[in-house]
Amino acid sequence: MIEATLLFDHDHAFFGEIETHGGTFRHAMLSEAGERRLESHLREWQVRGVPVLREVVRSNVSGHPVVFFQERVQVRTQGFLQAARQWFESHGIAAITVDRDVLRCWSHIARLPLDPRERFLLLISLRGSRRADLLACEKTLLEAVEAADVGREKMTKAIGKLWDRAAKELVAKFAA
Amino acid sequence: MGIDFEKLGWGASTEQETVSSDSCHFRSMHKALERVGGGHVPHAAVEEMAVKVAPEAEVLKTSGERRTTKVVKAVLKGMMSHLPTYAMPTKDNGREWELHALEAIHEGSDKGGNV
Known part of the structure; x- marks a missing residue:
């Protein structure tokens, strides 16, 4: 095993x-x-x-x-x-x-924007859960990972736009 | 009994680490110039603009991360209410939770269980 x-x-x-x-x-x-x-x-x-x-x-x-x-x-x-x-x-x-089920959940938890203590807390809690609950938890964790990815993407886009605006300003200034 | 996320502090924003440095902002500025197809811009001007924009970029990053964390915790909230409560701290008794968690580890260890 x-x-x-x-x-x-x-x-x-x-x-x-x-x-x-x-x-x-x-x-x-x-x-x-x-x-x-x-x-x-x-x-x-x-x-x-x-x-x-x-x-x-x-x-x-x-x-x-x-x-x-x-x-x-x-x-x-x-x-x-x-x-x-x-x-x-x-x-x-x-x-x-x-076990494997908890390990899979951990791989999702590790991708979430939580502090180390919160991740550890989740792991300990999941370890004490029944298998049926674990499967449901994994689904929720995946949803949370997706939500985090969407959030990060939005943030990256917003920051990118800010830099682009500044770059355009610079280019216009030195093109003149 | 479910977990009180407000007590846990999970409902509130957490402190975010600031990872950006001056060189990182300078790189971001350069990349943006490449994206917009900028011509020749003096190095000093690029640096100056990077320094000027950096604080706003930091604010966007911090608020974005906070928002994302809040959304994630909202998604997890329902799930947490179904998990065993022995390992659940309140914001004020984190120490107590740590002891509970460690007890759980040792109990499992003594039983040769899944630890």
Whole structure:
């Protein structure tokens, strides 16, 4: 089964998506912010594996002290997703694994003129929705994307007209 | 219970980022000159006009983006009222919402659910 895990920083900025299959790494797509924050780690993981902190309780004469040790989980193993999630969590990065329906909705949400927190809010809400509701939501999200495209087009035209008017004024001035 | 978009602040305009720079306006001016088939216009005059028009272009951009955001949120409003409310903040308790959302993430995580 293919899983998509969406990554966000503590300000809800979108860092990108990691695709896994049964927990095994397949590929990652990072946003610009995500590249800055995570690219070097992902490269390192592919070579050395994901660092994971484990703990064990050791019995000795003085009691049961907890001992921590670090091990590396290779990206081509089923433990990758869990290890990566643990790493993200300890580094203040929200990792939200979603199914295909929610992922499709997210691709629409990402195109909407909303702030990062609003997008994150929508994603979390949709993730908790029933499938039937999700399909209806996707339709609405598409309508919103279309409305946004129309709005942007109108704005671009209006700004273009403004520059054209100024250009004509300049041309007339220097043609004279 | 549905979501109160007014409380969320979704009904109101959001702050818009200003991405345009002087060089961007200068480029816009040049493109417009190409569109209207302008002849030779001195560089200084192009620059001067770009600086003059830039504030109005910014206003159009900001108001256009605000309008678009409002329309989009109006479209989403109906949908939001059908979504689970546990992750819904009010404008004043965004922090509370964040905690709810994180709780939801951890709950799912503990259950090995869809997280």
